[in-house]
Amino acid sequence: MWSTLVSAIGFGVVLASIIAIAAMGFTIQFGLTNVLNLSFGAVMTVAAFAAYLANRHGVGGWFGLLVGGAAGAVLTLALGRGVFKAYARRGARLFEMMMVTLGLSLIINYAIQAISHNNIYQFAVLQSTPLQLGSILITRTQLVIVFISIAILVALQVLLRATKIGKALRAMAADPDLARASGIRTGQIVILTWLLSGFLCGVAGVVYIINSQSVGYTTGQLFLPLIVAAAILGGAGSPVGAVLASLIMGVVTEVVSAFGSAAYSTVAGFGILVIVLLSRPSSVRGGQAGHQQLTL
Amino acid sequence: MTAWSYYISTLAVYFGVNVLSALALNLQFGFAGVVNFGYIIFQSVGAYIAAVVVLGPSSGTFQQYVFGARLPFPIPLLLATAAGAVLALLIGLFTLRNIRRDYQAAILLILSLIATQVVQGYVPLFNGSNGLTGISRPFFSSLPLSLQGYQWAYAVWGLVLCAVVYALVTWLSRSPWGRALRAMRDQEEAATAIGLNITALRLQVFVIGGAIAGLSGGLLVEYISAWSPDAWGYAETFVIFTAIFVGGIGNYRGVVLGVFLVPILFLELPRFLPQFGYPGLTDSLEWVAIGAIWMVCLYVRPQGIVPEKRSIARRRGAADAPVGEQMEAA
Numbered sequence: 109m110w111s112t113l114v115s116a117i118g119f120g121v122v123l124a125s126i127i128a129i130a131a132m133g134f135t136i137q138f139g140l141t142n143v144l145n146l147s148f149g150a151v152m153t154v155a156a157f158a159a160y161l162a163n164r165h166g167v168g169g170w171f172g173l174l175v176g177g178a179a180g181a182v183l184t185l186a187l188g189r190g191v192f193k194a195y196a197r198r199g200a201r202l203f204e205m206m207m208v209t210l211g212l213s214l215i216i217n218y219a220i221q222a223i224s225h226n227n228i229y230q231f232a233v234l235q236s237t238p239l240q241l242g243s244i245l246i247t248r249t250q251l252v253i254v255f256i257s258i259a260i261l262v263a264l265q266v267l268l269r270a271t272k273i274g275k276a277l278r279a280m281a282a283d284p285d286l287a288r289a290s291g292i293r294t295g296q297i298v299i300l301t302w303l304l305s306g307f308l309c310g311v312a313g314v315v316y317i318i319n320s321q322s323v324g325y326t327t328g329q330l331f332l333p334l335i336v337a338a339a340i341l342g343g344a345g346s347p348v349g350a351v352l353a354s355l356i357m358g359v360v361t362e363v364v365s366a367f368g369s370a371a372y373s374t375v376a377g378f379g380i381l382v383i384v385l386l387s388r389p390s391s392v393r394g395g396q397a398g399h400q401q402l403t404l
Numbered sequence: 405m406t407a408w409s410y411y412i413s414t415l416a417v418y419f420g421v422n423v424l425s426a427l428a429l430n431l432q433f434g435f436a437g438v439v440n441f442g443y444i445i446f447q448s449v450g451a452y453i454a455a456v457v458v459l460g461p462s463s464g465t466f467q468q469y470v471f472g473a474r475l476p477f478p479i480p481l482l483l484a485t486a487a488g489a490v491l492a493l494l495i496g497l498f499t500l501r502n503i504r505r506d507y508q509a510a511i512l513l514i515l516s517l518i519a520t521q522v523v524q525g526y527v528p529l530f531n532g533s534n535g536l537t538g539i540s541r542p543f544f545s546s547l548p549l550s551l552q553g554y555q556w557a558y559a560v561w562g563l564v565l566c567a568v569v570y571a572l573v574t575w576l577s578r579s580p581w582g583r584a585l586r587a588m589r590d591q592e593e594a595a596t597a598i599g600l601n602i603t604a605l606r607l608q609v610f611v612i613g614g615a616i617a618g619l620s621g622g623l624l625v626e627y628i629s630a631w632s633p634d635a636w637g638y639a640e641t642f643v644i645f646t647a648i649f650v651g652g653i654g655n656y657r658g659v660v661l662g663v664f665l666v667p668i669l670f671l672e673l674p675r676f677l678p679q680f681g682y683p684g685l686t687d688s689l690e691w692v693a694i695g696a697i698w699m700v701c702l703y704v705r706p707q708g709i710v711p712e713k714r715s716i717a718r719r720r721g722a723a724d725a726p727v728g729e730q731m732e733a734a
Binding site: 211 | 439441504505506507509510511513514515517518521522525526639642682684685688689691692694695696698699702703
């Protein structure tokens with residue numbers, strides 16, 4: 109009983125690390141640009157497939173993370189500057205932009221389905237024998253994933269709190285017009301945001317398939333609810349919030365599936381979403397939407 | 405010739421089902437501004453309920469499900485309608501609160517992703533991924549009709565339901581209640597100020613839409629006599645939305661035309677073309693195309709998504725209007 113709980117928490121932390129990497133990317137992007145980007149999961153899938161293809165061509169091991177990260181960064185920047193900005197110029201606002209990202213996710217997801225012949229592919233890299241830490245059974249690869257997630261959180265915090273770029277990012281997230289008026293090069297900061305969040309999105313996609321050892325066209329789409337819920341629960345623009353929210357969601361999901369069944373673990377994820385709604389963090393409230401605008 | 409007759413009568417049934425969906429979504433989205441991206445949940449619950457109350461008690465070996473019963477004809481449809489309404493009430497109670505519209509839409513979308521996983525994962529509910537089959541069609545053996553005759557009779561029955569629902573939603577939209585919906589959609593704060601209960605209005609329109617969705621699911625499942633999670637992917641909702649965009653938001657006649665163009669002509673016609681590539685490639689490409697139509701509609705009419713802007717909103721001044729609107733006004 110006790111050991112089941114501890115080992116479920118161990119799995120939960122691993123799952124949380126994966127959610128957290130994606131949620132940090134999502135929350136930075138969302139906090140700065142205000143785009144509720146539902147194509148995030150689709151970009152994750154693209155990055156995962158990029159790492160899979162790279163692996164087939166001999167780029168092995170952890171380099172796959174860089175390949176996936178680069179693919180995510182480039183694609184996200186292309187979408188942000190190419191597509192989202194064009195629609196914003198046409199007058200799309202918060203809600204319309206969400207619809208745009210949805211259309212994009214349909215196109216990308218089903219294009220991948222077409223290209224991948226609707227198959228699930230094995231991605232068996234970085235296998236290692238499990239280690240026994242107390243009653244937690246964890247592979248060395250999973251340990252590395254947890255450390256990558258922590259490292260990204262620390263790096264992000266340093267970037268946001270201790271550098272000029274981070275200061276500019278935070279200023280823009282708080283008030284884009286004021287930031288522009290104070291001489292911050294907002295355009296460059298937005299480009300940087302797309303690249304950074306896209307990179308994290310890509311890394312998350314690759315880490316996900318390293319852990320699950322398979323990749324298919326639904327990889328990112330099925331993960332999207334967890335990411336969005338973590339980002340909303342943690343508060344837009346806050347990496348620490350996103351990580352804490354991911355921890356709650358990861359641990360709850362795994363504990364429920366250890367004591368109930370996999371079917372109930374989705375219901376648990378659903379329950380967390382309900383709690384998010386009922387607790388309504390201030391950013392979710394409708395009344396303030398009028399003051400929020402897209403920054404692209 | 406009989407193959408043609410069979411095919412066209414099938415299309416007529418699908419047309420009826422999709423028109424019902426489009427009417428419900430147009431009432432919710434076009435008139436009340438409620439974005440129901442989880443529409444397919446309500447349709448599928450209607451379909452499941454209509455299926456299990458026809459299938460008879462679950463034997464537990466071939467397929468397992470809840471509420472097994474064997475009820476005569478109109479009752480399954482009525483129960484399907486009620487199921488859609490009840491589920492809409494439950495989901496509406498916590499999603500229709502005062503939250504940002506894009507959040508609300510995203511949450512409903514996520515709910516439809518989760519609903520699929522729950523039904524697939526929890527087999528005793530509706531037989532999991534394998535779904536339900538062998539649902540008998542109403543009066544199939546008792547009517548003195550050939551298969552063709554039955555096909556057409558069912559199509560006509562579907563279209564009669566459409567006509568009734570069409571009359572209902574147009575009447576509702578013109579009623580004082582419909583004007584309240586539009587007031588809420590265009591100027592939420594002003595509508596609150598004149599004493600409209602926004603939350604109650606949203607919930608009402610959500611439940612009515614859910615009932616129509618349940619009905620459409622029941623109509624569909626009694627025709628195709630099978631239902632499984634593959635039949636109600638989250639993306640199905642967007643086909644109907646695309647039809648509404650194409651036909652014109654808030655315009656019932658246009659929406660019926662949109663249904664004819666998008667789900668019927670666009671998605672069904674390719675079945676005549678020679679198949680190419682591996683099996684399933686054309687299906688994937690159709691979805692890509694739906695996404696592309698969606699994107700084009702948004703680009704061509706970025707404000708068109710926010711239904712019929714009234715003159716007051718246009719005159720309110722160019723200062724705070726978005727660029728697109730300024731260009732239109734100029």
